[in-house]
Amino acid sequence: MKRISLGILTTALIACTLAFATMGGWAVVTVMKIPDAWVAGKPLQLTWQVRQHGVTHVDGLHPVLEARAGERRVTGKTWAFAEDGQKGYRGSITFPERGEWQVTIHSGFGRSRAVLLPWRVVDSVRAVRGTVEGHLREIGVRSLPESERGRRMFAATGCVTCHVHRDVGIAGELSDFGPDLTERTFPPDYLARYLANPSIKPPTNGKQMPSLALREKDIAPLVAFINAERRVTRR
Structure with missing residues (x-):
């Protein structure tokens, strides 16, 4: 009986492995919007999509949302959504104290995940009225420069899945699939059009x-980061 059970289990594991390989085994996790900073104790909601090979939306996943600061780890809630012709996943997480918190979204599709660059989380000196972004401005937390916002978005939008950039320092599953962009720059207008529609x-x-269905407000910071303080090279 043990031999039969072991044989069945082995066959099942092989079948699962082959099925996953057939599916492609990797996906791009694209986080739609990230803040420059946040306030401790206030829930942060994130929205993301998981696309197999960066193309096909993957349904039915059970993502895990977590944040770490030193030895401290917290997790959030996640759920799927479908509205206004869009579908994907959302999550809510609360940072319990100030510090540099790094968020990771484990997509639930193999090892595919989004590792975001650390956020500055501050204590609120008074009650938050209105938006958190507006509150941060009121208490003197400055907005990030465009190129720094682009550096963070390079990780959040999933560029690191296929590309290396030394100034980001996060390696994706297939980081050698696309060219290393550390020393590459491009004509800004062309790069903006290409990010909006790579088929050109x-x-x-x-x-x-x-x-990756990037919005115009997402593309401008990415262009600023990729082209930061470098000369234009051939594309």
Whole structure:
């Protein structure tokens, strides 16, 4: 009986492995919007999508949302949504104290995840009225420069899945799939159009960057970061 059970288990594990390999085994996790900073004790809601190979939305996942600061770890709640023709996942997490908190979204699709650059979380010196962003301005927390916001979005939008950039320092599952962008810069207008619609450039060696449905307000910081203090090179 033990041999039969072990054989069945082994067969099932092999079948699951083959099924996962057939699915492609990796996905791009794209976080839609990230704040410059946050306030301890206030829930932060994040929205993201999980696309197999950066293309096909993956349903039915059970993501895990966590944040770490030193030895401290907290988790949040996650759920799927579908509204206004859009679908994806959302999560809510609360940072219990000030510090540099790093958020990770484990997508539930294999090892695919989004590791965000650490956030500055501050104590509130008075009750928050209105938006957290407005409150941060009132208490003197400055907005990030455009290029720094782009550096953070390079991780959040999933660029690190296929690209390396030394100034980001986060390696994705397939970080050598696309070119290393550390020393690359591009004409700003072209780069903005390409990020909005990668199909304007023919595939290179059979590889085509997927469209991540980036908003114009997301693209401008990415262009500023990728082109920061470098000369334009050939594309």
